[in-house]
Each structure stands twice: as C-alpha cells, then as structure tokens.
Amino acid sequence: MKNTFDSTKIIQFQRLCAAARTIAVVSHTNPDGDAIGSGLALSGFLQNLGHDVRFFVPNRFPKFLDFIPGSERVEVYNEACDAVRAYISSADLIICADFNRIERLDKLSTAVEENIVAPRVLIDHHLNPAEFELAFSDTDSSSTAQLVYELILAWAGVEAIIPEIALPLYVGMTTDTGNFSYGNLTPELYRAVAVLVERGVRPIEVSQAVFNTQSENRLRMVGYLLSEKMRVHAPIHTAYITLTRAEKTRFDHQIGDTEGIVNMPLSIDIVSFSAMFIETLDCIKLSFRSKGTFDVDQFARRYFDGGGHRNAAGGRYYGPMSEAVARFEQAMAETHPED
Ligand SMILES: [Mn+2]
Structure with a gap:
C-alpha cells in the first residue's frame, strides 16, 4: 500500500489550508482535461469547506471542457493578468496541480515566484517532481484527478x-487515459x-461531451494529417x-484541436512509438507516445529538452521544422525502439 496519502501528510495539508486566508490552486500551460478537472475538483472541495480559493491556469483551455459545471470559475492568466498576479503573489498557500515544475506555468510562474512566503503543495503524477513543502x-497514478479523489x-x-x-x-481520469484505453489502468x-x-x-x-464534439474542420485536419503527413518507419x-x-490556418485550428492525434499512429499494429511535431510561433512543440516498454520520457529528456511519463511525454525544438525532423531521425537511428 502506498503512503501518498498517509495521515501525517493529510494532517499537514489540513493545517496548511487552515492557516491560509487565501489559497491559489494553479495548473499547467495548455491545460488539458486533467489539469482543469483536478483543479476544479480540488478548489471546489476546499471552497465547500469555507476556504477562500481561486483556480488559475496560464492560458485558455479547450472549448469542449466548457460543459463542466464550474468551468466558469477557472481564471485564465492572459485574460486578466494584473488581478490574477496580485492574488497569486499575495496568496497564503499555493497548490500546484498536474505539473511537476514551476516553469510549466510559463508566464504565470512569475506570479508564483514573486510569492516568497506561501508554502507550495504539489499534487501530481508526472515523473521527477521538483522540491515542494508538501508533495x-x-x-x-492514471491522472492527477485520481490523486485528488484519493486526497x-x-x-x-x-x-x-x-x-x-x-x-x-x-473528466480528468477519462481524458488522461484516452477514455480508459491507455496509461495506468489499475x-x-x-x-x-x-x-x-x-x-x-x-x-x-x-464521453459524448469530451470525445464527440469536434468541429468539421478538426476532423478534416485529422484526415489530412493521417493521409498526407504521417510517415511510418516500419x-x-x-x-x-x-x-x-500554414496547415493550422488552412483548417482554422482552434486550441485543443491537435489533442490526441499523436496517439492515432499507435493503432497501427507494427507501430510502438509515435511522435507529433507542431509548429508554434516560437518553437516546434513535440509530443511522444509509446505502447509497451519504450521510454518516451527518457527520449524526450535526452533529445528534446522535455519529459513526462514512460508512455507519454513532450518536448520542444527551437528552429525550423525540417531541423526538428532531422534531429528526430538522428535520435531514432541511435535509439531503435523495438516492441
Ligand atoms: Mn495529468
């Protein structure tokens, strides 16, 4: 039996909350279903206990998550910078949900770093977490939502x-496991x-709200990517x-539209490692997924300044797409993922 939630730690957490006049729950950039789900559940729970709690994310979350009652409580940093910054930098307690290092908050991390007095509590399932007062x-765990549930x-x-x-x-559990089809299904x-x-x-x-509400443009983009852009090295x-x-523009790309596409090649029988390269304004964002034993966390760390879990990780490359792909090909030649 794990001692993630042993009574000493629970009591310590209760004391930290009781001593705090204001509590900020924060979650990561490009918030997904687990970030929003675990943050909403945790902040809602603490609110119900009478605490002054607000929940913040660095940028907007995908629209499909709007169906969650309470999603209007999520405060997006880049839409209300000063007010958010003021609350976080003077909060008495900061709870970090679904990420392992403050840098994952991007611009919001400044607000957290400015607050040098508030204890920081981590609740998360990513590998290699940084040091926190209480973790x-x-x-x-399948998801941070599962940890919040147990907490x-x-x-x-x-x-x-x-x-x-x-x-x-x-919502956190179902999105982090692809509707209970991968990850740690215990x-x-x-x-x-x-x-x-x-x-x-x-x-x-x-399921309907999370998995069956994509736009026509998004589905056509998926069709195009699978037919024209997927490369398979058998x-x-x-x-x-x-x-x-340019391709994003062509398909009127919206936040969240690329979610899940990286998993699709894994449904090919002979593919056990899948990568997706997404060009953004300042870098190429990479996502990695594997089935079986190939460790994409290590791969992402070693070659693309990233990390994550054994079967799901991310990274980035600063430079043109062609260079990112060349680096990937080179890395693949060195690693040879097998079944
Ligand atoms: Mn998660």
Missing part, C-alpha cells in the same frame, strides 16, 4: 464527493470510477506526423 506525488477521500470521506466534484474528477482507478458513477457521473454523457516501429502553422 502528493504518485507517478503510477478528498482521505480528508473528508466519500460524502464530500458531491456531483459537482465527481464530474470534473471523472483496480484503484476503476474503484474510483465506480464511486464517481455512484455519486452522479453519467459516463455516456461525459523497421523501427515508429511513426510521426508534422503540422505547420
């Missing part, structure tokens, strides 16, 4: 999992899901896709 870190359960029992908290927790995860369903979550409605079980800014 609930479990890299074997709430250990603190306040199942009664605290009211429907407005159950739903965002479920008995504990399914037990948590069972409880969330008992507490009012309707899985079919969530001998080394590898596939990759590149997406340029």
